[in-house]
Amino acid sequence: MSVATDDAPWLRRLLVMLALVFAVLIFLAPLAAVFTEALRRGIAPALEAIVEPDALSAMRLTLLVAAVAVPVNTLGGVAASWAIAKFDFPGKRLLVTLIELPFSVSPVISGLVYVLIFGAQGWFGPWLREHDVQIIFALPGLVLATTFVTFPFVARTLLPLMQEQGREEEEAAATLGAGGLQTFFRVTLPNVKWALLGGVLLCNARAMGEFGAVAVVSGHIRGATNTMPLHVEILYNEYMFVGAFAVASLLALLGLVTLAAKALLEYWTARPIGIEA
Amino acid sequence: MTAAATALRPARVGRATGRRALPGLGLSLGVTLAWLGLIVLIPLAALAIKPWQIGISGVVAVLLDARVLAAFRLSFGAALLAAIISLPLGLLFAWVITRYRFPGRRLLDALVDLPFALPTAVAGLAMTALLANNGWLGAPLAAAFGWQIAYRPVGVLIALVFVALPFMIRSVEPVLRDLALEGEEAAATLGATRMQTLWRVVLPALAPALITGFGLGFGRAVGEYGSVIFIAGNMPMATEIAPLLIVTKLEQYDDAAAAAIGLAMLVLAFLILLALNLLQRWVRRGRA
Amino acid sequence: MMTRTPLARRGFLAAASTLAAAPALAQSASTLLNVSYDPTREFYRAFNTAFVAHWTSLGQPRPTISTSHGGSGRQARAVIDGLAADVVTLALAYDIDELAERGLIAREWQGRLPENSSPYTSTIVLLVRRGNPKAIRDWGDLLKPGVSIITPNPKTSGGARWNYLALWAWALRQPGGSAATAEQAVTQLFRQVPVLDSGARGSTTTFVQRAQGDVLLSWENEAHLALQEFPQAGLEIVYPSLSILAEPPVAVVDRNVDRRGTRALAEAYLQHLYTPESQRLAATHFYRPRDRAILAEAGTRFPALELVTVQDVFGGWGGAQRTHFNDGGVFDRIYRPGR
Numbered sequence: 051m052s053v054a055t056d057d058a059p060w061l062r063r064l065l066v067m068l069a070l071v072f073a074v075l076i077f078l079a080p081l082a083a084v085f086t087e088a089l090r091r092g093i094a095p096a097l098e099a100i101v102e103p104d105a106l107s108a109m110r111l112t113l114l115v116a117a118v119a120v121p122v123n124t125l126g127g128v129a130a131s132w133a134i135a136k137f138d139f140p141g142k143r144l145l146v147t148l149i150e151l152p153f154s155v156s157p158v159i160s161g162l163v164y165v166l167i168f169g170a171q172g173w174f175g176p177w178l179r180e181h182d183v184q185i186i187f188a189l190p191g192l193v194l195a196t197t198f199v200t201f202p203f204v205a206r207t208l209l210p211l212m213q214e215q216g217r218e219e220e221e222a223a224a225t226l227g228a229g230g231l232q233t234f235f236r237v238t239l240p241n242v243k244w245a246l247l248g249g250v251l252l253c254n255a256r257a258m259g260e261f262g263a264v265a266v267v268s269g270h271i272r273g274a275t276n277t278m279p280l281h282v283e284i285l286y287n288e289y290m291f292v293g294a295f296a297v298a299s300l301l302a303l304l305g306l307v308t309l310a311a312k313a314l315l316e317y318w319t320a321r322p323i324g325i326e327a
Numbered sequence: 328m329t330a331a332a333t334a335l336r337p338a339r340v341g342r343a344t345g346r347r348a349l350p351g352l353g354l355s356l357g358v359t360l361a362w363l364g365l366i367v368l369i370p371l372a373a374l375a376i377k378p379w380q381i382g383i384s385g386v387v388a389v390l391l392d393a394r395v396l397a398a399f400r401l402s403f404g405a406a407l408l409a410a411i412i413s414l415p416l417g418l419l420f421a422w423v424i425t426r427y428r429f430p431g432r433r434l435l436d437a438l439v440d441l442p443f444a445l446p447t448a449v450a451g452l453a454m455t456a457l458l459a460n461n462g463w464l465g466a467p468l469a470a471a472f473g474w475q476i477a478y479r480p481v482g483v484l485i486a487l488v489f490v491a492l493p494f495m496i497r498s499v500e501p502v503l504r505d506l507a508l509e510g511e512e513a514a515a516t517l518g519a520t521r522m523q524t525l526w527r528v529v530l531p532a533l534a535p536a537l538i539t540g541f542g543l544g545f546g547r548a549v550g551e552y553g554s555v556i557f558i559a560g561n562m563p564m565a566t567e568i569a570p571l572l573i574v575t576k577l578e579q580y581d582d583a584a585a586a587a588i589g590l591a592m593l594v595l596a597f598l599i600l601l602a603l604n605l606l607q608r609w610v611r612r613g614r615a
Numbered sequence: 616m617m618t619r620t621p622l623a624r625r626g627f628l629a630a631a632s633t634l635a636a637a638p639a640l641a642q643s644a645s646t647l648l649n650v651s652y653d654p655t656r657e658f659y660r661a662f663n664t665a666f667v668a669h670w671t672s673l674g675q676p677r678p679t680i681s682t683s684h685g686g687s688g689r690q691a692r693a694v695i696d697g698l699a700a701d702v703v704t705l706a707l708a709y710d711i712d713e714l715a716e717r718g719l720i721a722r723e724w725q726g727r728l729p730e731n732s733s734p735y736t737s738t739i740v741l742l743v744r745r746g747n748p749k750a751i752r753d754w755g756d757l758l759k760p761g762v763s764i765i766t767p768n769p770k771t772s773g774g775a776r777w778n779y780l781a782l783w784a785w786a787l788r789q790p791g792g793s794a795a796t797a798e799q800a801v802t803q804l805f806r807q808v809p810v811l812d813s814g815a816r817g818s819t820t821t822f823v824q825r826a827q828g829d830v831l832l833s834w835e836n837e838a839h840l841a842l843q844e845f846p847q848a849g850l851e852i853v854y855p856s857l858s859i860l861a862e863p864p865v866a867v868v869d870r871n872v873d874r875r876g877t878r879a880l881a882e883a884y885l886q887h888l889y890t891p892e893s894q895r896l897a898a899t900h901f902y903r904p905r906d907r908a909i910l911a912e913a914g915t916r917f918p919a920l921e922l923v924t925v926q927d928v929f930g931g932w933g934g935a936q937r938t939h940f941n942d943g944g945v946f947d948r949i950y951r952p953g954r
Contacts, residue, residue, distance in 0.1 A: 057426075057521065062427055062429075065419060065423050065427070066423055066427055066429050068419060069419055069420055069423040069424075069435065070431070070435065072416060072419070072420075073420075073435055073438055073439070075464075076488070076489060076492065077438045077439065077441045077442070078438065079457055079464065080441075080445070080450055080454050080457060080489070081441060081445070081453070083453040083456050083457050083463065084445075084449060084453050122362070122366075123362075125358065125362070126358060126359060126361075126362030126363070126366075129354070129355040129356075129357075129358035129359045129362070130355070130358075130359040130363070132351070132355045133352060133355040133356045133359050136349055136351075136352075137349065137352045137355075137356075139352070139356070143601075143604050143605075143608065145359070145363075146604065147597070147600050147601055147604050148363060148367065148368070149359075149363065150542070150543065150546065150600060151367060151371075151546075151593075151596075151597065151600070152367055153494075153543055153546045153547050154543075154545070154546025154547065154549055154593075154596040154597070154600060155371075155550055155593060155596075156549070156550025156551070156552055156569075156570040156573070156589070156592060157447075157550065157551075157552050157553065157570075158550070158552050158570045158573050158574055158589075159374065159550065159570070159573065159589040159592070159593065160370075162374070162573065162577065162585060162589060163370035163371060163373050163374050164370060165696050166370075166374065166377055166582070166586065167369070167370060167373045168697075169695075169696035169697055170695065170696050170697035171582075171695065171696065171717075172373075172696075173373065175697065178697075179697070184697070184699070186696065186697060187693065187696075187697060187698045187699070194370075197366050198366055198367065198370065201367060206498075206543065207497070207501075210498065210501055210502060210536060210539065211501050211505065214501075214502060214505050215505075217349065220349050221349055224349045224350060229350055229351070230350035230351020230352075230354060230355075231351065231354070233349065233350070233351065234351060245501065252440060252443050252444075252497075255440070255443055255444035256443050256444070258446075259443075259444060259445060259446035259447070259449075260446070260447075261447045261448040261552075261553040262447060262448075262552040262553045262570075265553075269683055269693055269698040270683040270684065270685055271648060271681045271682075271683045272682065272683070273681065274681060278446075279446040279447075279448055279449065279553075282446065282448060282449060282452075283448055284684070286452065287656070287684070287814075287816045287817075288656050288657070289840075289844045291824075294452075298446070298449040298452070298453075301445070301446050301449060302444070302445055302449065304444075305440075305441065305443075305444025305445055306437070306444070308444060309437040309438075309440050309441070309444060310437055312437070312440075313433050313436055316436075317433065392942075393951065394947070394950060456824075456825075459825040459826070459827070460826070461825065461826045477825070478809060478810045478827065556813070560810045560811070561768065561810065561811045561812065561813065562808070562809070562810070562811055563811075563950035564950050567811075571813070574689075574771070574813070575770045575771055575813075577689075577692060578686065578689050578692055578770070578771050579688065579770065579940075579941070579942070580692065580695070580713060581942070584942075
């Protein structure tokens, strides 16, 4: 690193201190509150709340929902970023805006739209009832709402990077006779794989933590349609604060593990790739 | 099936008009449109159609209700303010994470994604526990300055900054990381001061990412529900957010009014995002 | 090039089949879903155990009973949207009327079980802090300046509607009381409310855990539960001079039980609520039992106070809902700007 681009040491220290103070206030304090509340009566009651059957069933459901929603959004997100970053076509701006749209759709609305379509009074309601297919208040509804809410994560992580990298390498590959898929897997993917992984991890974390949208389509049946965040709410409403925060801690831990995995990958790959050299 | 058919049509148009040396547009755009159509556009079409069953005058009456207007003012005002606050904060975090080496940097880097990973309801419960006037942070603030944060608009604002900030950081950070130092070095070699370099070289390069982060953070904050309802107080005309009104209308069996508010929020958010996208394009063009 | 279309379509089909082909929740005739409102969680957990024991003792296969709890309006709404409830046990008759309105339940549902289909009742009481520092004795004391009141939002909470109607009924009863003075009273009250949660449980938490407000308007059973759960808080229950008889009703959801073949089980479940053991169970969870003998057994647990009904004061739930809580009703006028 050249000296000419360095900031003065006092400035560095000031900025780092500022960032750390804000990080403690904004990010660490809520996290600490969650763990403190969970361990208020020691570790045993917290563990009990986690291994209780309804909590386990909520965990299974949460993992299942994420296992469908995340791959769907990964496939779509990769395709979308590639199309947008590497090609010119009319309506591209509109497409980008549409892909970002679910971020700005209130989770409440993302639940509501599926009720309007699949609810008993909705478009397909009568048909679904005749064929005895349950979409909302069952697994498919939870998956749909979660997919909607986590829709843009992968695309949003990949797109800026792909745009920044331009398309020269891909065009060179094409000139050498490579097909589209080949170009993607041999040229583009290696360039963005860590960003992709990061996006997938974030998408997954959000999928497991989503509350507002799934609350609308869940039906809140214990042991059947309760995801972990909904289970937290139920326990909280039953004055089982320790249990509620214990399950919340587990969710936070899952999130932290996700984030740590992402950080670790970045750490191992940073040197060979040389991004930060 | 119809979705697959519509998904394919634009691909064919692309093939006819935008044909380039690089193959793969048809497949990638086809997948994109199928994905977008099924998960986002068809459901949102349902939202767009529903309100009109009470007629235009019905929709207008719902939206011009003083309480609805107040909720919109709060939701959009607080979200814009939260996005504005995230600008310097996000830039600070992204800068420190990408440019400096210090103990705990990795930890900080991972920590800023926390709002993505923490369930919104849990975040809401935690922040209310912290900021209520008997909480860890709320109690000293109330004692020292007589401030009340929870159940006031400022509480809403803090919750929204929490959800919006990571979007800003994560939009700016990859660009800052990839931004070659050569530009800065060249500027420095040519005798530019550090401030000039930052202002003329770094900031313009970051501008599109800052706009993206602003848009994403704002959009997310506008619709936020889980973390806000616990801390907001939910008083009509004062601390009631627009998504809560949607829930309220739904529970009164008034689907059309709920959809009308939802649609209005969506259109307004969409217009703001579109404007930001145009601004971004203008900024990019200015650089080229 | 040739593989484009099939690939895209295959992806779409795979996604579609994953999403849509999941079958409905597998439920046999020996499962039952009770969709209920917020404060009944503890009672129905105990009741379900008792009912399963009773049902199997009759030689029936062991049923699996699930419950779902939430704000009464939201729960009714979910059943309308397709939540496959066999029975609903909600906070007020209006919400079940909405189900009847949409053909899910027979219109004359309230006559199908004894006591207006309400196996237990409750009322609205005032919960105050240790030592009752603001000297709250009756509804009138709430309207004094400087008293801060916690109640959920009547738009979303059944309990909050009972709170509101109880105050209204009291105001009508005061010397010179009229609809105008009653509206003044509720307007004044809601001006002194700093936080409106969407449900009864949210308000209790705000009052107890977050230390907001001087008095909580609460279901009687919810107030007792708060005393039990937070003994260190030193909360006290104040019974006002007059309150409202809250009759939380129960009903079999005809359309769902007929489709799923669970009618016999569902009807037995609700009828079991009226047996002496269940009435006693309701009393231990601080619901007022309908059975007079058991109410007498409970003794001072349920202090006598004058209770008026929605029927007598408001002419039934339909009218009360229209006049007070629907959009443009009296409640909305409270928050009109400039007042």
